[in-house]
Amino acid sequence: MRTKLNTLVLIISIIAMLIFTSCSDDKVTNPIVSGSEGNILISTMLPNPDGMSGSAYMQLIDNLEVKALTNETAIPISFSSAPVVCGNNIFILPGWGGETDDMTKYSRSGGKLAKQGKLTLPASSGATNVVTHGDLAFVSCSALGKILVVNHEKMEMVTEIDLSSFGAGDQNPDPSSMLIRDNYLFVALSQMVGGYYPAPDRPYSDVIIINIDTNKVVKMITESASGISTPTRPIDPYSIFMDENNDIYIVCIGGFGAVSGHKSGILRIKSGETEFDDNYKFIFNTTAINGEENTLDYIHAVRYYGNGKLYGTANIPAYYSNPVNYIEDRTVVPVEIDLEAQTITKLNFANSNIYGTAVGTFKDQIVLGLATTSSNGFYTFNPSKGEASSSATVTTEGYPFSFVEFK
Secondary structure, three states: OHHHHHHHHHHHHHHHOOOOOOOOOOOOEEEEEOOOOOOEEEEEEEEOOOOOOEEEEEEEEOOOOOEEOOOOOOEEEOOOOOOEEEOOEEEEOOOOOOOOOEEEEEEEEOOEEEEEEEEEOOOOOOEEEEEEEOOEEEEEEOOOOEEEEEEOOOOEEEEEEEOHHHOOOOOOOOEEEEEEEOOEEEEEEOOEOOOOOEOOOOOOEEEEEEEOOOOEEEEEEEEOOOOEOOEOOOOOHHHEEEOOOOOEEEEEOHHHHOOOOOEOEEEEEOOOOOOOOOOOEEEOOOOOEEOEOOOOOEEEEEEEEEOOEEEEEEEOHHHOOOOOOOOOOOOEEEEEEEOOOOEEEEOOOOOEOOOOEEEEEEOOEEEEEEEOOOOEEEEEEEOOOOEEOOOOOEEOOOEEEEEEEOO
16 A cells, blocks of 8 residues: 555656756747846746646746745746756756657846757657756756767757666666766666666665766766665756765665665765765665654755755655645655754744745755645745744745756
8 A cells, every 4th residue: 555655646746846946049039037137947836636737837036035926927838847957057858747859948148038949859758857068968868768968059969878788677777867076977877667666676776977078988886785775866956966075965765765675865975986985874764853753755855055954855654645635735844954963854844745845045045945734935944043934935826846046
């Protein structure tokens, strides 16, 4: 029964969470004005009653002054697309929904969003994540087992990097979120077999390292001692990040809590290294949450704030009803994670449903997009003072699902 429940929740949350943020034709067309400065990109979604379909939008806003937003001037995007922010560029990808095969690029300038061009990717690519290096964009295609290399200035294909030989249990290792450090592309692998889950007998975490000067795979590294699996969320580019020391941290989701023996948690690759740090294994499932009587099974979304503090929206399975109601069940709990002390603390917010899980930063604040029973929109938390807003500062039409401040 638990596996069936987690499968249903996973499928719903995968579709929902493909509205997320992170990072040609040079002619600027169709500028969209959404404020005088456009310092922030947000996305919202309005699911249909089945939770598996609906509409989604993205727009720029200037700040976090109290306001009520509508989607009147927002840009419609596919319900399963994933806005990924790289500098002042925004990429809309096909995602897992199969609604489109196009990768579309927008740019931000002077408070406006302008469509720069699009590129049709191979059919059913499952493309969910982008990182850029100069004119090149590296696109992870979960359904193809490939990394596509694209000239994003011309929106033209350059080459592809085939990862099929690194699949465990099939010919597709399911490349997920990525980052670039020291001219190496670190690609987390979901290693899903026959659906959305990793093989039960392989509670491991794999990362492929690619030399971006040659587009050749250097090696695959594997962490197999901790039981932590499923590194990164394909639709969360922030689930792999670097801290101030250039150490790479990888947030792993442990088969969405649905595979026995698989754990969620965090692994690390230290600065200058190309192997997992054997001395760092932070397991979520067995860590008590300060201020919360239940444990989490995985983290929906994260954002690194600095000084070893990570903020996220944790999934608490104890809060699901029977039968599950994806709109009404408030199963998502905002948390602060101390990477050094390896502790988790509940923040003073009401619980959200699985559609309101955004985490972002704005100046010195943490921003949480939550769909609570009392207020739907973006809440704020001041880490230095420990102060949480009692209601949404910015309310939204639809569930708030991503928040990125342009630096």
